[in-house]
Amino acid sequence: MPEYLLLVDDLKHWKSDYPEYPVVAVNDYLTGDDWLKKRNLRVINLCRNLSYQSLGYYASMLAEARGHRVQPSVSTLQDLTRKALYGPVVDDLDATVNKVLAQQSGNEDAAKLSIMLHFGSCENEAFKPLARKLYEAFRAPLIQVEFKRGGRWRIHSLKLANISDLTTDQLAFFFKTLEKRSNTHWKPSANAKTARYDLAILHNPEDKLPPSDDKALQLFIRAAAKLDINAELIVPKDFGRLLEYDALFIRETTSLNHHTYRFARKAANEGLVVIDDPDSIRRCVNKIFLSELLAANKVPTPASVIVSKGGLERAEEKLGFPMVLKVPDGSFSRGMFKVKDRAEMQSGAATLFKHSELILAQAYTYTEFDWRIGVLNGEALYACRYYMSRGHWQIINHGGGKIKQGKWDTLPMDEVPKQVLDIAMKAAGLIGNGLYGVDLKQTDKGVVVIEVNDNPSIETTVEDKVIGKELYHKVMAEFLRRLDLKQNPGTRKSGS
Numbered sequence: 001m002p003e004y005l006l007l008v009d010d011l012k013h014w015k016s017d018y019p020e021y022p023v024v025a026v027n028d029y030l031t032g033d034d035w036l037k038k039r040n041l042r043v044i045n046l047c048r049n050l051s052y053q054s055l056g057y058y059a060s061m062l063a064e065a066r067g068h069r070v071q072p073s074v075s076t077l078q079d080l081t082r083k084a085l086y087g088p089v090v091d092d093l094d095a096t097v098n099k100v101l102a103q104q105s106g107n108e109d110a111a112k113l114s115i116m117l118h119f120g121s122c123e124n125e126a127f128k129p130l131a132r133k134l135y136e137a138f139r140a141p142l143i144q145v146e147f148k149r150g151g152r153w154r155i156h157s158l159k160l161a162n163i164s165d166l167t168t169d170q171l172a173f174f175f176k177t178l179e180k181r182s183n184t185h186w187k188p189s190a191n192a193k194t195a196r197y198d199l200a201i202l203h204n205p206e207d208k209l210p211p212s213d214d215k216a217l218q219l220f221i222r223a224a225a226k227l228d229i230n231a232e233l234i235v236p237k238d239f240g241r242l243l244e245y246d247a248l249f250i251r252e253t254t255s256l257n258h259h260t261y262r263f264a265r266k267a268a269n270e271g272l273v274v275i276d277d278p279d280s281i282r283r284c285v286n287k288i289f290l291s292e293l294l295a296a297n298k299v300p301t302p303a304s305v306i307v308s309k310g311g312l313e314r315a316e317e318k319l320g321f322p323m324v325l326k327v328p329d330g331s332f333s334r335g336m337f338k339v340k341d342r343a344e345m346q347s348g349a350a351t352l353f354k355h356s357e358l359i360l361a362q363a364y365t366y367t368e369f370d371w372r373i374g375v376l377n378g379e380a381l382y383a384c385r386y387y388m389s390r391g392h393w394q395i396i397n398h399g400g401g402k403i404k405q406g407k408w409d410t411l412p413m414d415e416v417p418k419q420v421l422d423i424a425m426k427a428a429g430l431i432g433n434g435l436y437g438v439d440l441k442q443t444d445k446g447v448v449v450i451e452v453n454d455n456p457s458i459e460t461t462v463e464d465k466v467i468g469k470e471l472y473h474k475v476m477a478e479f480l481r482r483l484d485l486k487q488n489p490g491t492r493k494s495g496s
Contacts, residue, residue, distance in 0.1 A: 004042045004182050005029075007059050009049065013164070019175055026055045029062075036066055039487060040196055042244070043070040044141055044178070048162045050077055067487055069243065071119075072140035072160065080138060080158055089137045090155040096130050101153045113147045116161060116170055118177040120240050123170070134158070135240045136266075142166075142174070181244075195230035197483050199476075200245040202234055202263055204252045212251045215460045216472070220249070223472035227480045242266055247273035247479050254281045254455045255329060273482040275475075276434040276454040283431050284454040286328045287360050299427050300448045302441075303363040309353055312345055315361040321345075322364040327352045338364060365448065371440040373416070373424035374456055374463060377433045377478055380425065381471060382463045383416045385409050410465035419447050427452050435475065 006023045008014055014023045026047050029035055043063045047056030050072070060077060063070035072080075079085045101113070103126055115122055120135025122128065134143065142161035147153050166174060203210060203217060212220070217233060224231035231249075234241065236259045242248065248267040254260040254276070261281055267274040276284075283289060291304045305315040307325075315323065325337045325348045337348030352359045368388065374381040387407045413421070424438035427449045437456025440449050457463060464471045 003038070003040060004044065006044045006046055007056075009047050009055070013048075019179075021178075026059050029059055030055065035068075039067060040198075041066075041068040042182070043068045045070055045072060046141060046163060048164060050160055052077075052081070069246075072138070076138050076140055077160070080140070080143075080160055083157065086138070086158055090158065093130065093133060094152070094154060096133065097147065097153050097155060100127055100130050101147065111149050112156070113153075115145050115147075116166070117143045117145060118170075118174045119181045121173075121177045123173050132240050139240075139243055141178075195225075196228045197230070197246040197480070198244065199224055199229050199231040199247045199249060199479060200234045200238075200242065201231055201249045202236075202238075202252055202260070204236060207252055209253065210251065211253065211455050211457050211459075213459045216458055216464070217251060219460065219464075219469060219472045220251075220476065223469065223476040224479070226473070227476050229476060229480060229483075231476075236263075239263060239266070242272075243270055245272065246483055247275075249275055249475075249479065250455055252455070254285060256282060256285055260455075271486075273479060273486060275479070276436075277432065280432045280434040280436070280454045284436070284452055287326050287451060288328045288358055290451060291360055291362075293430055294427060294449055297426075297430055299423060299430070300446060301362075302365045302448050302450070305361045307349070307359050307361050308357065312342075312349055316342065316345065319361055319363045324362045324364050325349055325352055326360045326362065327355050328358065328360060329356075365441050365443060367441045367443060370450065371416075371420050371424070371438075371442060371447075372456070373421065373428075373438045373440070374436070374458070375425065375428040375438060376435045376475060378425070378429065379474075380413055380416075380421060381474060382458075382466065383411045383413060383421075384463060385411070408462060410463065412466050417442065417447075423447050423449060 004022060006014075006021050007026045007029055008023055009026055011023065011025050026045075029043075035041075041063075043059070045056060045060050045063070047054070047059060050056040050060070057074070057077060060070050060072060061074050064074060115124065115127055117131050117134060119141060120131050120139075122131045134145065138158065140160055142163070142165070144159045144161045144165070145155060146157045146159070148156040163171060163174060201217060201220060203212070221231040221233075229247075232245075236252075239259065239262065242263065243266075248263060250260055250264060252260050254264075261278060264274055264276065264278040264281055268278050283293065288306055291301060291306070294301050295304070303319055305318050307315050322338055322340045323345070325339060325345065327336070337344070337352070339345040339348050349359060369385040372384045372386055374383075385408060420440055420442060424440060427438050428436045431452055431454070434454060435456065437453040438449060439451050439453065440447050458471065458475070
C-alpha cells in the first residue's frame with residue numbers, strides 16, 4: 001500500500017489536538033534529499049499559500065517531478081486561479097446544480113449559498129452527485145463552492161480552502177474523509193510490506209459478457225502481487241478515485257461514448273500507465289476506421305464497402321449476396337446482420353442506420369471457426385479457435401433472449417499456421433502496443449482479418465488453457481516494465 005504524507009507551512013499549524021498523521025513542513029519536503037528516494041508516496045498539500053511560485057506551489061510541482069501523487073496538482077492550482085479556466089467545467093454542471101438546490105428546503109429566498117468539499121465529499125449528502133463531478137475535474141483536499149442565483153442557481157466561484165478555514169464540525173468531517181480516502185493505515189507496522197505500485201482493474205459486475213471472469217480477475221491480482229504491484233478491483237462509480245493509482249487495466253467491454261473511454265482518457269492524461277489506452281480503444285471500436293486502416297496498409301480483409309443512407313445498391317453491386325452489415329461500434333457479435341437478398345439488406349440497414357450515419361458492408365466469409373490471436377506489446381500471448389454457435393453464423397448467438405456460444409480450443413503457438421500469426425501481428429501493430437485480440441478467418445484463398453479488438457477476452461480454462469498462470473504473469477509483467485520505465489526513463493527493465 002502507498003505511504004501518505006501531509007504538507008503544512010509550519011509544524012506549529014498542526015495543532016496538538018489534531019490526529020497523529022505523518023506531517024512534514026513544506027520547506028523540509030522541498031529541501032530534503034531523502035524525499036527523492038520515495039517512489040510510492042501520496043502527498044496531501046495543505047499549505048495555506050498555494051499561489052504561483054509560493055512554497056506550497058513549488059511543493060506540488062516538485063512532488064510531480066519526483067513521481068509522487070499529489071493533491072492538488074499544479075494543473076489544478078492553475079485551473080482554479082481564474083474563472084476563465086474553470087468556467088467551462090462549471091457551466092456544464094448547471095443542470096446538476098439546479099436539480100440539487102431545488103431539493104433543498106430553506107433556500108427558497110436565498111440569493112447565495114456556500115458549501116465545502118472534502119476530497120469530493122460533502123457533509124450534506126444531497127450534494128454528493130455535484131461534489132463527485134467537481135472532484136473528478138479538480139482533485140483537491142478542500143474546495144469552497146459558492147452558488148449564486150439570478151433566476152437560476154449557478155456556481156459563482158470555486159476556491160481552494162485550508163483546514164484553518166474550517167469550523168469544528170467541518171474539521172472533524174475532513175479528518176474522517178481523509179482517513180477514508182487514504183484507504184490505508186497511516187502508521188503501518190515496521191514489518192509491513194509496501195507494494196511498489198498500485199494498479200486499478202476496472203470491471204463491471206453487471207457486464208453480461210465480461211472480458212475476464214471473476215477467477216481470472218483474481219489471478220491477475222495474484223500475479224501482480226508477485227511482482228510487487230498492489231492490484232485492486234474498481235467499478236465505474238470509482239472514477240473519482242482513479243488518480244490514487246499508478247496504472248489502470250480495463251477489464252470491461254469498451255466503447256467510445258462510455259465510461260470506459262473516460263477512464264482510459266483520464267488515466268492517460270494524468271500520466272498513468274493504462275491498458276488499453278484511449279487511442280487503441282478509438283481505433284478498435286469503430287469498424288469503419290479499422291477497415292480503412294487495414295486496407296490502407298495492405299492487410300487482407302473480406303471485401304468491404306462503406307455504406308451511407310441511399311448507398312445500398314453500391315454494396316450489392318460490389319459484394320453480392322450473402323453479405324454482412326455492421327454498425328461501426330458493435331461488439332461481441334452484436335449490431336450485425338447477415339443478409340441473403342435485397343429485402344433483408346434494406347431491413348437490416350434500416351435498423352443499423354438508426355444508430356449510425358454510416359455502416360459497413362462486408363462479403364460473407366464462412367469458416368467453421370475464427371482464429372483469435374492475443375497480442376501484447378508485439379508479443380503473441382495465446383491462440384484460440386472459436387467455433388460458430390450451433391445453427392448460427394456467429395460465435396455468439398444473442399437470439400431468443402439467451403446468449404449461446406460456440407465451442408473453442410486453445411493451441412500452442414507452434415501449432416498456429418505462420419500466415420495466421422504473421423498477419424495477426426501486423427494488424428495488431430497498426431493499432432499500437434497494447435493488449436489486443438486479432439480475429440481472423442482462414443480460407444482456401446488465404447487468411448483475412450475480421451477485426452482487431454482492444455480489451456480481448458482472457459478467461460480461465462479458455463485463453464489460459466495452454467500456458468496457465470503464465471498468461472496473467474505476462475500481462476502484469478508488462479505493467480511493471482512500463483511503470484519502471486516511467487519512473488526511470490533511461491532504463492529498459494524487462495519486469496519479468
